[in-house]
Amino acid sequence: MKTLLILVTLAAIAVAGLMVGQRLQQRRALAEAAAERAHLEAARAAAQAKAEAAAPASEDADDDDDDEAAYRDVMAKRALTDNCLVCHEEGMFTGQRLTAAQWKSEIDKMLGWGAVLPEADRRPVEEYLTRHFGEATPVPPPGRAHLADVPTHEIPGDPAEGSAGADLASGGKLYLVVCASCHGPAALGTELGPALVDRAVLTHGEDYHKVVREGRRKMPAMNSLLTADQQRDILGWLRGLDRDAAGEVASK
Amino acid sequence: MASDLEHRPDRFASDRRGFLAGLGGGLIGLGGLGRGAWGLARADEASDGADRRMIVRTERPLNLESPSAALDSFLTPNDAFFVRSHHGAPAVGLRPWEVVVEGLVDRPLKLSLAELGAMEPTTVPAVLQCAGNGRGLFRPRMPGLVWERGAVGHAEWSGVRLAALLEKAGVKPEAAHLHFIGGDVPPTTKAPPFIRSIPLARAQADDVLIALKMNGEPLPVLHGGPARLVVPGWGGNAWIKWVRRIVVSAEEAQTFYMQTGYRIPREPVPPGQTPDPKSLVPVEWMNVKSLITSPDLGATAPLGPIEVRGVAWTGEGHVVKVEVSTVEDPTWREAELLDEPRQGSWRRFKIAWTPPAAGSYTLQARATDSKSQVQPEVPPWNKSGYLWNGYDRVPCVVSRA
Numbered sequence: 001m002k003t004l005l006i007l008v009t010l011a012a013i014a015v016a017g018l019m020v021g022q023r024l025q026q027r028r029a030l031a032e033a034a035a036e037r038a039h040l041e042a043a044r045a046a047a048q049a050k051a052e053a054a055a056p057a058s059e060d061a062d063d064d065d066d067d068e069a070a071y072r073d074v075m076a077k078r079a080l081t082d083n084c085l086v087c088h089e090e091g092m093f094t095g096q097r098l099t100a101a102q103w104k105s106e107i108d109k110m111l112g113w114g115a116v117l118p119e120a121d122r123r124p125v126e127e128y129l130t131r132h133f134g135e136a137t138p139v140p141p142p143g144r145a146h147l148a149d150v151p152t153h154e155i156p157g158d159p160a161e162g163s164a165g166a167d168l169a170s171g172g173k174l175y176l177v178v179c180a181s182c183h184g185p186a187a188l189g190t191e192l193g194p195a196l197v198d199r200a201v202l203t204h205g206e207d208y209h210k211v212v213r214e215g216r217r218k219m220p221a222m223n224s225l226l227t228a229d230q231q232r233d234i235l236g237w238l239r240g241l242d243r244d245a246a247g248e249v250a251s252k
Numbered sequence: 253m254a255s256d257l258e259h260r261p262d263r264f265a266s267d268r269r270g271f272l273a274g275l276g277g278g279l280i281g282l283g284g285l286g287r288g289a290w291g292l293a294r295a296d297e298a299s300d301g302a303d304r305r306m307i308v309r310t311e312r313p314l315n316l317e318s319p320s321a322a323l324d325s326f327l328t329p330n331d332a333f334f335v336r337s338h339h340g341a342p343a344v345g346l347r348p349w350e351v352v353v354e355g356l357v358d359r360p361l362k363l364s365l366a367e368l369g370a371m372e373p374t375t376v377p378a379v380l381q382c383a384g385n386g387r388g389l390f391r392p393r394m395p396g397l398v399w400e401r402g403a404v405g406h407a408e409w410s411g412v413r414l415a416a417l418l419e420k421a422g423v424k425p426e427a428a429h430l431h432f433i434g435g436d437v438p439p440t441t442k443a444p445p446f447i448r449s450i451p452l453a454r455a456q457a458d459d460v461l462i463a464l465k466m467n468g469e470p471l472p473v474l475h476g477g478p479a480r481l482v483v484p485g486w487g488g489n490a491w492i493k494w495v496r497r498i499v500v501s502a503e504e505a506q507t508f509y510m511q512t513g514y515r516i517p518r519e520p521v522p523p524g525q526t527p528d529p530k531s532l533v534p535v536e537w538m539n540v541k542s543l544i545t546s547p548d549l550g551a552t553a554p555l556g557p558i559e560v561r562g563v564a565w566t567g568e569g570h571v572v573k574v575e576v577s578t579v580e581d582p583t584w585r586e587a588e589l590l591d592e593p594r595q596g597s598w599r600r601f602k603i604a605w606t607p608p609a610a611g612s613y614t615l616q617a618r619a620t621d622s623k624s625q626v627q628p629e630v631p632p633w634n635k636s637g638y639l640w641n642g643y644d645r646v647p648c649v650v651s652r653a
Contacts, residue, residue, distance in 0.1 A: 087439035091310040097393050106395050114440030135393060143308035144319075147331045150306070152314045154341040156473055189440035198437045202343045239346050243437065 076128030079121035162205020166236025186246035302548040313340035318402035324545035328405035342435035355500035358422030378484035378596040386640025411463035435494030444508030484596025520632030537567030542619035565598035569622035574601040579614040
């Protein structure tokens with residue numbers, strides 16, 4: 001009887017979580033679509049202005065081609081930023097020099113690993129990558145830094161900082177309602193959000209709080225939805241989440 | 253624009269704007285996404301003028317290459333050692349680290365770091381080299397991190413012999429492979445976890461360790477701490493970082509990083525060709541290779557005798573000879589070898605070179621090992637860019653004295 005109650009409660013939380021997640025995504029998608037429209041308009045206007053400035057008298061076909069290419073570049077870069085920086089930085093692809101066929105199969109590989117790329121963006125992204133990071137593109141000298149100056153967040157920080165006094169039970173419930181639809185019930189990641197369990201970000205309280213408060217790309221800002229204490233409760237719960245145990249729950 | 257780049261100090265910020273600014277501005281910075289100018293050289297640079305700053309391949313996940321000038325010693329300092337991570341370091345420190353040994357064993361083990369530390373320690377000097385070191389030098393190119401010369405280093409690794417752990421657990425007769433489960437978390441459940449296996453016979457050799465220390469310091473997390481596998485003579489793909497679980501099994505691991513990644517054709521294939529997957533074997537022993545560590549790439553030296561120094565290593569066996577010449581005058585001369593010949597370890601070499609006149613030269617080195625492998629001018633191409641071991645070449649300028 002008791003287990004039934006718990007199950008019912010959990011199910012209710014999960015449904016609510018899915019709804020909140022979906023609503024967040026919808027709101028986010030709408031805002032993004034609006035931003036994208038404005039952005040593309042601006043790009044088109046800028047391209048036109050540039051073309052007019054460069055060739056005030058003649059409507060040169062070459063210029064039209066240039067504008068068209070520039071416009072496609074803007075779209076492709078936007079798709080790359082939205083979809084390809086969830087799991088790694090852009091250096092992972094801007095450092096490569098590949099043929100069209102190699103780029104195509106890289107994208108297939110990424111989609112197989114949980115990346116998403118809207119069908120309409122696929123061709124423009126492949127063409128963009130081949131045009132700018134093709135075999136013949138010169139390779140600029142790489143960045144150089146002493147280890148101590150590399151702004152990496154992989155060296156673990158203080159695993160207790162930023163979660164003192166967290167209410168773990170509340171954190172767990174909130175996580176399932178607000179975060180699980182994207183990051184997965186066991187925080188092992190889905191196509192909508194990366195894994196969080198046992199990831200280095202959990203040992204950098206400041207990084208965690210900043211992303212959760214302000215959002216980042218497709219990660220929605222949570223400040224209007226969750227209080228600072230609630231964000232802390234979730235961090236406390238995530239820190240205690242045992243990946244093996246969590247994985248087992250998820251696979252059942 | 254909110255991004256993961258904003259934590260970086262200002263001097264790192266500017267050069268990445270090419271990409272992000274290009275998004276906002278629409279038309280600027282096309283193709284110019286490189287990061288050429290990472291601030292000026294620091295005042296603490298060595299007096300020889302060589303730039304010893306790490307080469308940053310990617311920051312997230314962190315992949316750093318050592319410049320050859322930083323490899324000019326018997327042991328590579330921990331903070332100059334290359335870093336390779338597939339999924340980024342795990343959150344070490346959230347709970348006590350344990351190493352589990354299970355599967356085909358009589359007595360499954362779960363050992364704390366203190367328990368591992370209390371076992372008899374062994375120290376082994378060994379070269380760690382990424383299987384993809386030199387990928388950036390193959391033509392035609394292939395996808396993957398574009399390592400050039402410095403995804404390699406030499407350290408003293410200390411820890412517990414894997415054989416001792418296996419004895420403690422009691423391996424069943426049908427066991428043939430050990431699967432190692434690393435602590436790094438793939439970004440989604442669709443991305444493959446970093447799990448690979450090594451054959452039991454190699455695992456039981458005396459030099460294979462679960463290392464807890466590197467050059468006398470606790471093993472840094474960036475290098476797989478608190479516990480990583482050390483397999484001297486084998487490519488870095490076998491040196492699993494952040495070891496949490498060892499599963500003794502009858503079979504090779506059936507994982508992406510074992511069955512698809514880190515495989516190489518048994519017989520060379522023509523450049524550009526993808527062979528039948530069945531003809532591929534896992535990357536295991538490294539091949540013979542040398543690296544010139546001084547002069548630095550593009551260095552200028554006054555006319556007169558110049559000391560050429562470097563390091564050389566191999567997989568099975570040890571290096572017996574290193575020869576040096578120039579592309580302009582390819583008459584090989586044998587260099588003096590330092591350090592003990594020892595499997596898995598590297599040996600330094602040096603030779604005085606007196607250029608005939610001022611001008612531009614390209615120095616080149618090639619090593620030979622105790623199994624008579626000779627470093628080739630260009631190694632056979634393979635589709636993943638593993639095990640590059642072509643002659644090491646360093647252009648330099650000799651000025652009028």
